[in-house]
Amino acid sequence: MGLGFKKVKIRQAKLEDIPEILVVEKEAWGEQRTALRKMFESRIKTFPEGTLIAEVDKKIVGVVVTERVDYDFEKDSYTWYKITDNGFIKKSHKKDGDVLYGVDLSVSPSFQHLGIGTKLLESIGKLAIRYNIKQGMLGGRIPGYYKYASKMDVEEYVKATINTEKGVRSLDPEIDFYRKAGLKIVKIIPNYFKDPESLNYGILLLWKNPFYKKWYRWLAANIFKI
Numbered sequence: 001m002g003l004g005f006k007k008v009k010i011r012q013a014k015l016e017d018i019p020e021i022l023v024v025e026k027e028a029w030g031e032q033r034t035a036l037r038k039m040f041e042s043r044i045k046t047f048p049e050g051t052l053i054a055e056v057d058k059k060i061v062g063v064v065v066t067e068r069v070d071y072d073f074e075k076d077s078y079t080w081y082k083i084t085d086n087g088f089i090k091k092s093h094k095k096d097g098d099v100l101y102g103v104d105l106s107v108s109p110s111f112q113h114l115g116i117g118t119k120l121l122e123s124i125g126k127l128a129i130r131y132n133i134k135q136g137m138l139g140g141r142i143p144g145y146y147k148y149a150s151k152m153d154v155e156e157y158v159k160a161t162i163n164t165e166k167g168v169r170s171l172d173p174e175i176d177f178y179r180k181a182g183l184k185i186v187k188i189i190p191n192y193f194k195d196p197e198s199l200n201y202g203i204l205l206l207w208k209n210p211f212y213k214k215w216y217r218w219l220a221a222n223i224f225k226i
Contacts, residue, residue, distance in 0.1 A: 062105075142203060
């Protein structure tokens with residue numbers, strides 16, 4: 001079934017959406033890795049604009065959570081737990097941070113064919129443009145790596161491609177998804193997140209806001225005090 005039959009609506013999440021959001025989380029991540037109710041309560045209260053949901057026929061089928069942080073790409077090293085305040089973002093969110101960081105992206109498996117993940121990423125980009133945030137960043141999974149770890153190291157795996165009927169694509173399906181969405185891999189992160197399929201590795205993905213204006217941030221901070 002194509003998008004012509006199912007209209008996808010993206011909107012800001014509300015506290016009353018949390019029960020439905022948690023259903024999507026469990027479907028996407030399983031019982032052991034899903035976020036807790038109190039995490040989503042903290043996320044929405046801390047940065048209301050940063051949590052977006054995707055709806056199809058008024059049913060929540062996807063969610064993306066972001067926060068604003070400051071990050072030095074040359075020096076900083078982090079785990080998901082450190083940069084997200086263990087998923088709560090209350091202590092890690094910076095209201096004037098120059099990086100919009102993706103904390104969580106979850107899509108109900110039965111609705112992935114509608115391109116929900118791509119639409120949520122596009123909405124994050126629009127959010128960065130709206131608030132004149134310099135760049136977007138997230139730590140992605142490499143869930144196919146456990147199958148190849150005995151044959152190649154993680155650096156080789158991240159760069160590996162395969163030929164298909166539709167052309168060349170990344171060996172790992174999630175890397176392929178992020179690259180098609182315009183994100184660039186800038187770093188491999190050991191012990192990023194407890195993820196047996198990725199052997200606990202994460203990849204740092206970056207998107208630079210082409211509309212970012214330095215002068216706007218200076219005016220906001222020094223003249224308008226916002």
